[in-house]
Amino acid sequence: MNLDFTPEENAFRDEVRTFIKDNYPAELRKAQDEGRALTKEEYLLWHKVLAKKGWVAPSWPKELGGTDWTPTQKYIWSEETARADCLGLMPFGLSMLAPVLYTFGTDEQKKRFLPGIYNGEVWWCQGYSEPGAGSDLASLKTRAERVKGDDGKEYYIVNGQKTWTTLGQHADWGFFLVRTDPDAKPQAGISFLLIDMKTPGITVRPIITLEGGHEVNDVFLDNVKVPVENRIFHENQGWTCAKALLAHERSGIAGVARSKRNLEKVREIAGTERSDTGSALLADAFFRRKVAELEIDLSALEFTELRTLAGESSGKGPGPESSILKIKGTEIQQRLQELALEAVSHYGAPFLRDLRGSNVSVGPDYADGLAGEMFNGRKTSIYGGSNEIQRNIIAKAVLGL
Amino acid sequence: MDFSFTEEQSMLRDTVASYLADHYDFDKRRAVVTKEPGWRPEVWKAFAEELGILGAPFSEDLGGLGGGPIENMIVMEEFGKALVVEPYLGTVVIGGGFLKHSGHAGAADLIGGIIGGQNILAFAYAEPKGRYNLAALETTAKKDGAGWVLNGHKAVVIGAPFATHLIVTARTSGGPRDAGGISVFLVEKGAKGVSTRDYPTVDGNRASEVYLENVSVGADALIGPADGGLPLIEKVVDEAIAATCAEACGVLRKLHEGTLEYTKQRKQFGVPISSFQVLQHRMVDMFINLEQSISMTYMANIKVTDDAERAKAVSAAKVQIGKACKFVGQNAIQLHGGMGMTDEMAIGHYFKRATMIEGAFGSVDHHLARYEGLSLGQAA
Numbered sequence: 079m080n081l082d083f084t085p086e087e088n089a090f091r092d093e094v095r096t097f098i099k100d101n102y103p104a105e106l107r108k109a110q111d112e113g114r115a116l117t118k119e120e121y122l123l124w125h126k127v128l129a130k131k132g133w134v135a136p137s138w139p140k141e142l143g144g145t146d147w148t149p150t151q152k153y154i155w156s157e158e159t160a161r162a163d164c165l166g167l168m169p170f171g172l173s174m175l176a177p178v179l180y181t182f183g184t185d186e187q188k189k190r191f192l193p194g195i196y197n198g199e200v201w202w203c204q205g206y207s208e209p210g211a212g213s214d215l216a217s218l219k220t221r222a223e224r225v226k227g228d229d230g231k232e233y234y235i236v237n238g239q240k241t242w243t244t245l246g247q248h249a250d251w252g253f254f255l256v257r258t259d260p261d262a263k264p265q266a267g268i269s270f271l272l273i274d275m276k277t278p279g280i281t282v283r284p285i286i287t288l289e290g291g292h293e294v295n296d297v298f299l300d301n302v303k304v305p306v307e308n309r310i311f312h313e314n315q316g317w318t319c320a321k322a323l324l325a326h327e328r329s330g331i332a333g334v335a336r337s338k339r340n341l342e343k344v345r346e347i348a349g350t351e352r353s354d355t356g357s358a359l360l361a362d363a364f365f366r367r368k369v370a371e372l373e374i375d376l377s378a379l380e381f382t383e384l385r386t387l388a389g390e391s392s393g394k395g396p397g398p399e400s401s402i403l404k405i406k407g408t409e410i411q412q413r414l415q416e417l418a419l420e421a422v423s424h425y426g427a428p429f430l431r432d433l434r435g436s437n438v439s440v441g442p443d444y445a446d447g448l449a450g451e452m453f454n455g456r457k458t459s460i461y462g463g464s465n466e467i468q469r470n471i472i473a474k475a476v477l478g479l
Numbered sequence: 480m481d482f483s484f485t486e487e488q489s490m491l492r493d494t495v496a497s498y499l500a501d502h503y504d505f506d507k508r509r510a511v512v513t514k515e516p517g518w519r520p521e522v523w524k525a526f527a528e529e530l531g532i533l534g535a536p537f538s539e540d541l542g543g544l545g546g547g548p549i550e551n552m553i554v555m556e557e558f559g560k561a562l563v564v565e566p567y568l569g570t571v572v573i574g575g576g577f578l579k580h581s582g583h584a585g586a587a588d589l590i591g592g593i594i595g596g597q598n599i600l601a602f603a604y605a606e607p608k609g610r611y612n613l614a615a616l617e618t619t620a621k622k623d624g625a626g627w628v629l630n631g632h633k634a635v636v637i638g639a640p641f642a643t644h645l646i647v648t649a650r651t652s653g654g655p656r657d658a659g660g661i662s663v664f665l666v667e668k669g670a671k672g673v674s675t676r677d678y679p680t681v682d683g684n685r686a687s688e689v690y691l692e693n694v695s696v697g698a699d700a701l702i703g704p705a706d707g708g709l710p711l712i713e714k715v716v717d718e719a720i721a722a723t724c725a726e727a728c729g730v731l732r733k734l735h736e737g738t739l740e741y742t743k744q745r746k747q748f749g750v751p752i753s754s755f756q757v758l759q760h761r762m763v764d765m766f767i768n769l770e771q772s773i774s775m776t777y778m779a780n781i782k783v784t785d786d787a788e789r790a791k792a793v794s795a796a797k798v799q800i801g802k803a804c805k806f807v808g809q810n811a812i813q814l815h816g817g818m819g820m821t822d823e824m825a826i827g828h829y830f831k832r833a834t835m836i837e838g839a840f841g842s843v844d845h846h847l848a849r850y851e852g853l854s855l856g857q858a859a
Contacts (some may be wrong), residue, residue: 211814212746242817287595287820288827289681294820354612354845355657364844420842421832424605424635427680427835440678440688441607441634449681453831456812457820464816466757 088151094158101127106165111446115291116165118201118248124165125198135172135196142180142188143196149387160335166213168245171195171202175253178270178319182311189274191251203275205240205254205297206320213467216264216317220299222256222271224306224313232306234258234271236299239407242461246282246295249275256298259314259372272308287457289450290431303416312324324463331462334380334406340414341372347444348423359421372413379406398475401468408458408465415452482777484553491544492553494530499561505825508562518641527596533571534594537579537733541590541715543733548718552725552780553644559729562832565686566599566638571720574600576715577646581703588642589665601642601668602719603633603689604712608645611841613648613712615656620664627651627701627796629672637685643667646777647691663702670694673846680735683828684836714786719794720840721783724776727800727836731769734811734829738762741815741826752814761810766805775799793855794846800836801843816836830848 083091103123128134128213136152138144147155167173173177179188194200212219220238227233236256246252252273259267275282279302285294311319347368359365369385383403419426425441426449440446459465473479484492512520527533537543537549539751544550551572556566575593578586592598604638609615618631629649641647645666651659666673672694675687703711739762742753752758782788808830811817819826838841851858 127816207817210746212747213752216748217749286822288822288831290822294817312493336488352599352608352610352615354610354615354848355610358616359610362844363847412809419843420838423610423838424841425607425840427635427637427682427686429679440676449831452834453681453827454820456809456830460811460816460820464813466755469757 084148085152087154091154091158093136093153094204095162096162097131097133098158098162100160101131102164103127109161110165113479121165121168121245121248122198122201125167129197130165134167135176137173138176138196139180146460149384153384159336160339166203166256166336168264169246170204170249170253171200174204174323175202178253178310178323180320182270182319186307187310193353200250201245202206203243203247203297205243205252205273205430207237207242207291209241213318213464216268217257219431220254220256221260222258224258234306234309235302236271236273236302236304237425238299240297240299241285241294243282243295243297244293246275246297247284247292249282251275253295253310255316255320258294258316265317267314268316268320269313270310270319271304271309273302273304277302277304277446284436285292287454289360289453290429291450291454293454313442331458332379332383332403333411334376334383334407335409337376337379337407337414340411340418341369341376344372344414344418344421345369347418348467349443349457351421351423365421368417372410372417375406375413376410379403379410382406398471401463401471401476404462405459405465405468411458412452412455419452421446448459480806484549487544488546488549488553490820491535491546491550492557493555495532495557496560498525498530499557499563503561503612505562505828507682507721508525508564509828512564512679516640517679517685518564518566519640520684523599524596526565527594527735531594533567536571536575537590541587541645542660543590544613548721548780548783551722552776553720555722555725556729556776558731559726559731559832561731562683563829565642566601568669568719568722568726569601569638569642570599573715573719574646575604575642575716576597577702577711580714581663582709583699583702584664585699587674597640598644599642600637600638600644600646600686601751603636603639603645604648604716605634605636607632607634609622609634611845612656612859613716614661616648616661617655618647618649620647620662622651625698626756627664627696629691630694630759631665631691633689635686635690637680637684637686638673639668639689640685644668645673645689646702647689648712653706658709660706661712662705663708663712664696664700664701665702666691666694666696673753680835682831689694698849713790714803717789718783719781720793720797721776723836723839724772724779724796724800725780727804727833728769728773728776730829730833730836731772733801734807734826734833735762735765735769737829738765738811738814738827743820745816758814761814765807765810768807772800772803777841780791791850794841794850794853798843798850804833804837 106120106123109120135143136147137144140146179191184245197222208218220232222236225233225235243341252274252275254271254273255268257267258269270340283296349358351359353359419444425445428440430446532554534548535542535554539545570593578589606617620627620629646666647664647666650660651662672692674690677687680686741752745752775796779792782792812828812830816825818824
C-alpha cells in the first residue's frame with residue numbers, strides 16, 4: 079500500500095498539463111468565462127482536439143481507440159482536466175452508448191457507429207425515462223412493433239414519449255429503450271434501439287428547468303420507422319444493455335476532481351469576501367469549519383473511489399458499491415454549490431443570465447450564476463437513479479437485506 | 480397564554496387569502512415576474528383601496544387598522560403562500576417601521592401616503608463589502624448647512640425599481656463598523672444624484688444597485704437620531720425578520736403540502752411513492768420542520784415588541800427558519816423527482832424563494848453567532 083506517484087506518472091502529469099495549456103481551444107475558454115449557454119459546435123471543440131490526439135476515450139478497448147491508461151493515469155487525467163477547468167466531454171456517446179456497443183454490438187454496428195462517436199461527428203442522446211417511468215424505468219411504455227416494409231425489409235414502428243433527454247436539441251442520433259413485448263414481465267420485453275433523430279415522426283420539445291436553462295427535453299415518437307438492424311443485442315433483451323449502461327453512468331458520477339476544483343473556488347471566493355467583522359470570510363470560524371468538513375468528506379470520497387478503481391483494474395468490475403460514489407459524490411457537489419452561494423451573501427440574488435456578455439456588472443464576477451448552479455444542481459441527486467434508489471441498491475445488492 | 484387570533488385578525492387573513500386566490504394564481508404570477516415591470520401596480524392599488532391592508536400595522540390615528548407585528552405576520556404568511564412580489568415588506572413593515580418608531584415630524588403624512596398606496600419604500604442598507612453587519616457602512620452622509628450630502632453604493636436593494644423613496648443607512652461619524660456614528664435618511668428616489676441599475680432576482684423579485692453621488696437632502700430627511708441610528712435600524716430589521724419568517728411559513732407550508740399531494744398521485748413500481756417508508760419519514764421530518772417554524776415565528780412576532788427579548792427571539796426564529804428552508808425546500812424538489820426541476824411546476828419557485836429567505840437579513844451562521852452572544856455572552 080502506498081500513495082506515491084512513480085517518476086513515469088509524474089512525467090505523464092507534466093505531459094497532460096502541457097498538452098492542455100497548448101491545445102485548449104481559446105474560443106471555448108472565452109465562452110466558458112462568459113458563462114453563457116454553449117453552441118453545439120463549442121461543445122465539440124475540445125472533444126475534437128482530444129480525438130486528434132487519441133485521448134478522447136481513455137476507457138475504450140485499446141484496439142478501438144482507448145489509451146490503455148492505468149487507473150492512476152486516468153486519475154491524473156481527471157485531476158488535470160478539472161484543474162484547468164476543461165469542459166467535460168459529452169458522455170452520451172463516449173461513455174454511455176460506446177460501452178454498450180463494444181460489449182453487445184455486432185462487428186458491423188461497431189464499425190458503423192463507434193468512429194462517429196470517437197471523432198465527435200455524431201451527437202447522441204438518451205431515450206430512457208418516460209413521464210410514467212423514472213425510478214421504475216422498467217415500466218416504460220414506448221412501444222416498438224415489428225413490421226415488414228414495402229421494400230421487403232423489417233422495421234420497428236415506434237410510438238411513445240421519452241423525457242429528460244439531456245441536450246437532445248443537438249442530437250443527431252439517440253439510443254432508446256422500447257417495449258417490444260408488452261406481454262412479458264417488465265424487464266423481459268424491452269429492446270435497445272438506435273434511432274436517427276431526423277426520422278419523420280420525432281419531435282423534440284424543450285423543458286425549461288427552474289434556473290431558467292434549456293438542457294433537457296421531451297422527445298415524442300409518432301410512428302417512427304426504425305430498421306431492425308439498428309437494434310443492439312437480442313430482441314427483448316435490451317434491459318441487459320440498459321443495466322450495463324447505468325452502472326457506467328454511476329461510476330463517473332462521483333466527480334471527485336471537479337469537486338476538488340470547486341472547493342478551491344469556494345476557498346478563493348471566501349478569501350475575497352468579507353465576514354461580518356471585516357476579516358476574510360475564510361477566517362470566520364463558522365464558515366471555515368464547513369469548508370474543512372467538506373474537504374474531509376471529499377477526501378473520504380476520493381479514497382473510496384480510488385479503492386473502487388483499484389478493484390476494477392484487478393478485474394472485479396464496477397460493483398453495486400459504485401452507488402456509494404453516486405450518493406456521496408452528488409451530496410458533496412450540492413454542498414459545494416450551497417457554500418459558494420452562501421459565501422457571496424446578497425450577491426447571490428441578482429439574476430443576470432439574459433445580460434451576460436453585455437458588460438453588465440452587478441457584484442463580483444464570481445457571484446454571477448451561483449444561485450442558478452445551486453438550483454440546477456438539485457438534479458444530481460435525482461438523475462442516474464435517484465439517491466433513494468442507490469440506497470435500495472446498496473441495501474439489496476451489497477448488504478443482502 | 481393564548482395563541483388564538485382575534486376576529487379582526489381572522490378576517491384580515493380571510494380577506495388577503497381570498498383576494499390572492501382570485502388574482503394571484505401561479506400562472507398569473509409567473510407571467511408578471513418574467514416581464515417588465517415585474518409587478519402589478521393595480522394589485523398594490525387593490526391592497527390599498529379594496530383590502531385596506533397597507534394600513535394593517537398602523538394605529539387608527541394614522542388611518543391604519545390599529546394592528547402591529549401580528550397583523551404583519553398574518554399578511555406575510557398569506558403572501559408567502561402566493562409568492563407575492565409586491566413590496567409590502569419594504570414599504571409597510573420596514574419603511575412604516577422606521578417612520579413609526581422614529582417620531583419623525585413628517586411621519587404621519589408619509590404613513591398616510593403608504594396606507595393610500597402612493598408611497599412605496601425600499602430599504603437600502605446592504606453594501607458590497609458589509610455582509611450582514613448593519614454597521615458596516617461605507618456610505619457616508621456629511622453635514623451640509625442644515626441638510627446632508629450622501630455618497631455611496633447600496634447593494635441588492637429589493638423592491639427599489641418600484642420605489643418612490645429609499646431608506647438609506649449611512650455613516651455620519653466614527654470608524655468602519657463602529658456602532659455609533661450611524662444615521663438613517665429618507666431619500667426620494669428621483670432626487671438628483673441617485674441612480675440605479677435595476678435587475679430581476681433569482682426568486683422572481685426585482686432589485687437595484689443604488690448609487691448615491693453627492694445627493695443633497697434637507698434636515699427633515701434624517702429619520703431618528705443623528706449618529707445614534709443603529710438601535711433603530713436593529714429594531715426595524717428585527718421586525719422585518721419576524722415578518723420574513725412569517726412569509727417563510729407560507730412558503731414552507733406550500734412546499735410541504737405540494738409534496739404530499741404529488742407523492743400520493745405519483746406511481747412507481749405499481750404503487751404511489753407516498754407508500755414508501757423512507758419517503759414517509761422524510762415528509763414527517765418536513766412536517767416537523769414546518770411546525771417548529773410556525774412556533775418560532777409566533778414566538779418572534781410576540782416578543783418583537785419587547786426590546787429586552789426582541790433580538791434573541793428574532794435570531795432564534797431566523798435560525799430555525801433558515802434550517803427549515805434548506806431541509807424542506809431541498810426535499811420538496813427531491814421528492815418531486817425530475818418534475819421538481821421544471822420551471823412549469825410551482826414547487827421549484829417556492830424552493831427558490833425559500834433558498835433566498837435562508838440568507839435574507841442574515842444566514843443561519845450570522846443569527847446563531849448573534850444568539851450566542853446574547854445568550855451565552857462573548858466567548859473568551
